[in-house]
Amino acid sequence: MRQVLAIVPATTLGGATAVAVSQTASAETAGPARNYEPTFFTAPEWAFIHAAVDLLIPSDNIGAGAIETGVPEFLDRQMETPYGYGKLWYMQGPFHTDLPPELGYQLSLAPRDIYRHGIAACNAYCQKTHGKVFAELDKSLQTATLKAMEGAKIEFDAVPAKTFFSFLLTNSKEGYFADPMYGGNQNMGGWKMVGFPGARADFADWVDQYNTKYPYGPVSISGAKG
Amino acid sequence: MAIKKEKVDVVMVGLGWTGSILGQELTEAGLQVLALERGAMRDTNTDTPYPKAVDELKYAVRGALFQDLSRETVTIRHGVGDTAVPYRQHGSFLLGDGVGGAGFHWNGMMYRNLPEELEMRSHHEQRYGKKFIPPDMTIQDHGVTYAELEPFYDFAEKVFGTSGKAGNIKGKIVTGGNPLEAARSNEFPLPPLTYNYGATLVEKAMRESGFNPYPTPAANASQAFTNPYGVRLGPCNYCGFCENFGCYMYSKASPQTTILPVLLKKKNFELRTHSHVIKVNLDSTGKKATGVTYIDAQGREVEQPADLVLLTAFQIHNVRLLLLSGIGKPYDPQTGEGVVGKNFAYQYNGGINVLMPKGTQFNPFVGTGAGGVGMDDLNADQFDHGPLGFIGGASIRHVRYGGRPIKQTVTVPGTPNWGTEWKAGVQDAYQRYLTIGLSGSVMAYRDAYLSLDPTYRDSTGQPLLRMTFNWHENEHKMLDYIGNRMEAVGNAMKPEKVFKAVRKAGSSYDVRPYQSTHLTGGAIMGTNPKNSVVNRYLQSWDVSNVFVYGASAFPQNMGYNPTGLVAALAYWSAKAIREQYLKNPGPLVQA
Numbered sequence: 092m093r094q095v096l097a098i099v100p101a102t103t104l105g106g107a108t109a110v111a112v113s114q115t116a117s118a119e120t121a122g123p124a125r126n127y128e129p130t131f132f133t134a135p136e137w138a139f140i141h142a143a144v145d146l147l148i149p150s151d152n153i154g155a156g157a158i159e160t161g162v163p164e165f166l167d168r169q170m171e172t173p174y175g176y177g178k179l180w181y182m183q184g185p186f187h188t189d190l191p192p193e194l195g196y197q198l199s200l201a202p203r204d205i206y207r208h209g210i211a212a213c214n215a216y217c218q219k220t221h222g223k224v225f226a227e228l229d230k231s232l233q234t235a236t237l238k239a240m241e242g243a244k245i246e247f248d249a250v251p252a253k254t255f256f257s258f259l260l261t262n263s264k265e266g267y268f269a270d271p272m273y274g275g276n277q278n279m280g281g282w283k284m285v286g287f288p289g290a291r292a293d294f295a296d297w298v299d300q301y302n303t304k305y306p307y308g309p310v311s312i313s314g315a316k317g
Numbered sequence: 318m319a320i321k322k323e324k325v326d327v328v329m330v331g332l333g334w335t336g337s338i339l340g341q342e343l344t345e346a347g348l349q350v351l352a353l354e355r356g357a358m359r360d361t362n363t364d365t366p367y368p369k370a371v372d373e374l375k376y377a378v379r380g381a382l383f384q385d386l387s388r389e390t391v392t393i394r395h396g397v398g399d400t401a402v403p404y405r406q407h408g409s410f411l412l413g414d415g416v417g418g419a420g421f422h423w424n425g426m427m428y429r430n431l432p433e434e435l436e437m438r439s440h441h442e443q444r445y446g447k448k449f450i451p452p453d454m455t456i457q458d459h460g461v462t463y464a465e466l467e468p469f470y471d472f473a474e475k476v477f478g479t480s481g482k483a484g485n486i487k488g489k490i491v492t493g494g495n496p497l498e499a500a501r502s503n504e505f506p507l508p509p510l511t512y513n514y515g516a517t518l519v520e521k522a523m524r525e526s527g528f529n530p531y532p533t534p535a536a537n538a539s540q541a542f543t544n545p546y547g548v549r550l551g552p553c554n555y556c557g558f559c560e561n562f563g564c565y566m567y568s569k570a571s572p573q574t575t576i577l578p579v580l581l582k583k584k585n586f587e588l589r590t591h592s593h594v595i596k597v598n599l600d601s602t603g604k605k606a607t608g609v610t611y612i613d614a615q616g617r618e619v620e621q622p623a624d625l626v627l628l629t630a631f632q633i634h635n636v637r638l639l640l641l642s643g644i645g646k647p648y649d650p651q652t653g654e655g656v657v658g659k660n661f662a663y664q665y666n667g668g669i670n671v672l673m674p675k676g677t678q679f680n681p682f683v684g685t686g687a688g689g690v691g692m693d694d695l696n697a698d699q700f701d702h703g704p705l706g707f708i709g710g711a712s713i714r715h716v717r718y719g720g721r722p723i724k725q726t727v728t729v730p731g732t733p734n735w736g737t738e739w740k741a742g743v744q745d746a747y748q749r750y751l752t753i754g755l756s757g758s759v760m761a762y763r764d765a766y767l768s769l770d771p772t773y774r775d776s777t778g779q780p781l782l783r784m785t786f787n788w789h790e791n792e793h794k795m796l797d798y799i800g801n802r803m804e805a806v807g808n809a810m811k812p813e814k815v816f817k818a819v820r821k822a823g824s825s826y827d828v829r830p831y832q833s834t835h836l837t838g839g840a841i842m843g844t845n846p847k848n849s850v851v852n853r854y855l856q857s858w859d860v861s862n863v864f865v866y867g868a869s870a871f872p873q874n875m876g877y878n879p880t881g882l883v884a885a886l887a888y889w890s891a892k893a894i895r896e897q898y899l900k901n902p903g904p905l906v907q908a
Binding site for chain 2: 146147148149151153154174178179180181182183185187190191192193194195196197234237241260264265268269270273281282284285286287288290291292293294295297298299300301302303304305312314
């Protein structure tokens with residue numbers, strides 16, 4: 092129990108001091124994400140990832156965006172996990188890819204394959220259609236391309252455009268909202284945007300405080316305060 | 318050559334809820350009991366202590382406590398003539414893994430069934446006439462009544478440290494509880510969990526709409542509690558990391574927090590983890606089991622002789638093991654003959670999503686697994702189905718599970734999925750959006766069943782289990798009706814807007830979004846060997862020293878969560894083994 096108390100001081104110890112600390116912390120502005128050298132993504136892929144996630148979760152007056160919270164780092168690190176290699180899924184054939192979508196994911200591709208093929212296919216499409224790769228297009232053309240992928244208005248050979256988009260969006264949100272130990276959500280920017288107190292996870296004295304704003308900022312699993 | 322181990326009195330396949338209950342009961346009777354668990358040992362202090370436990374990505378998204386689908390899954394198809402394909406990723410249901418099974422990462426919703434739910438065919442024929450049940454609907458009676466199970470529900474609630482409020486004690490209606498529940502012998506062992514703000518609003522709206530709201534029964538301890546085995550549970554602290562997670566507070570009932578601390582210390586109990594049972598072995602007559610064969614951690618085949626074989630794995634695993642072992646006749650949907658795999662059912666869920674006015678502060682991260690407000694007015698046969706033309710209903714509840722940002726930042730329909738508008742939508746809905754969940758029953762049908770897949774295999778080379786399942790018109794009609802009734806409750810909350818989330822008639826079962834892990838049937842209980850796999854004591858009709866536990870015994874599925882009935886049936890069966898079977902091994906019910 093000692094560890095619990097050390098890491099969740101605000102609600103258990105309570106009082107004005109904790110509120111003051113929290114307010115100071117949340118007032119600081121988040122800087123750019125820390126430097127990170129990708130392991131999986133190549134330089135052109137890394138440029139694509141940056142350009143795409145900046146549109147999926149932009150930095151704006153609502154809160155931090157994907158770039159400053161390190162979503163690209165999260166994505167790169169996930170590619171090196173069992174998830175990235177498709178090891179969490181049943182991946183034995185035969186693979187029937189012509190069935191109704193209600194029967195679920197039926198491709199033979201792991202996330203690493205989906206990103207590798209998807210980025211290459213999207214860049215080839217942009218090059219052919221607009222004369223430049225995705226990262227070099229202006230934002231309106233990039234947005235239009237992402238929307239076309241999301242709505243399956245364009246087709247790629249190696250991976251369905253809609254599937255690639257779906258992984259990119261889902262994994263970006265994971266990075267934005269997962270504990271910072273995974274590389275994203277740096278400075279707990281994703282949690283602050285939504286108002287989630289992170290790993291506090293102790294609300295016995297808050298359940299019956301009806302319609303009252305919760306005053307404490309987030310903490311991470313490592314014990315850092317946001 | 319297989320390694321052969323020394324014979325034990327009882328071998329159990331799987332150590333989740335039913336294995337823990339049976340292990341405890343049968344070691345108390347002096348038997349030597351061995352549990353073979355294919356997964357790893359796991360426990361609160363080693364696997365899910367704070368703050369490691371509150372990792373949404375690891376547990377709720379990547380599923381660290383779920384079954385490793387790369388090794389084994391099921392295949393699914395909608396119709397009898399279709400090709401089934403593997404359930405490659407976790408979605409619609411979340412299978413458990415390791416000691417405790419799904420009982421380690423469940424919510425803790427601990428319901429008793431309503432009496433009519435155990436007598437579905439006879440009750441409906443009596444009230445509405447024989448023609449009321451459609452010809453393809455193969456519902457039937459459990460063969461055991463609520464009155465018979467009541468003492469076992471009562472004991473299970475105490476073992477689980479269940480929080481709640483009685484509404485009917487021995488026929489006397491008690492204020493504050495569920496007046497529609499069947500009579501219970503005692504009050505809940507613990508008072509209900511505290512309502513959050515949202516629950517108070519839903520409670521008021523339900524009451525104003527003429528319904529009977531009550532605090533939902535939760536195996537999340539509202540106070541510190543010592544159960545009948547002397548195991549202590551801690552008080553729930555509303556951490557918001559319950560389902561999909563292990564409980565770092567020792568508040569959510571799991572085998573680990575209620576039974577195993579006592580059971581694992583017993584001299585006449587042994588647990589072998591990483592022991593994957595592949596077959597129940599039968600003697601030359603095929604009428605008696607001699608034990609089981611399993612694959613150990615080193616990949617060796619091991620034969621384990623036993624007098625009594627208990628299938629205490631999850632529903633689908635029990636059914637698959639019966640099929641792989643050749644116990645009972647497999648069900649054939651063409652002829653309606655055979656029983657193993659018959660009457661596979663699920664749940665048909667929806668929701669009423671309520672957006673309250675701006676400025677509302679729900680603090681959604683304050684959550685529990687099962688504590689909230691519920692109502693049974695539209696459940697089972699608590700209302701007149703005569704003019705409605707369907708069978709079944711829904712258990713309805715508002716429980717705030719948490720405000721975890723990856724999976725629980727829901728936006729109102731029409732919000733874009735990305736960009737600034739998505740962020741604005743998430744931020745706006747987070748504090749003022751709530752769901753009233755509609756957990757609908759699913760009846761049994763001639764074309765919904767389980768069998769072995771002809772193509773796909775697990776990592777040991779054995780066929781996967783195949784589900785043949787789709788929705789039927791009865792369930793569409795049921796939730797359409799209930800959705801409309803409950804939309805009125807949403808509107809009574811004086812919201813900004815209400816969104817009814819109910820499937821369109823004719824839509825197919827979708828394996829992708831989470832719905833519930835309440836898979837039922839396939840080794841159903843009943844009154845005779847022609848209509849069931851096991852008798853009223855969960856004993857195999859064909860092989861009398863094999864008993865099959867869990868929701869595989871349900872002839873059709875309820876609106877309630879299954880664990881209460883699963884636990885009550887396990888205790889009921891344990892008593893029959895202790896008091897009848899051990900004195901005179903053989904069939905407890907004459908066919």
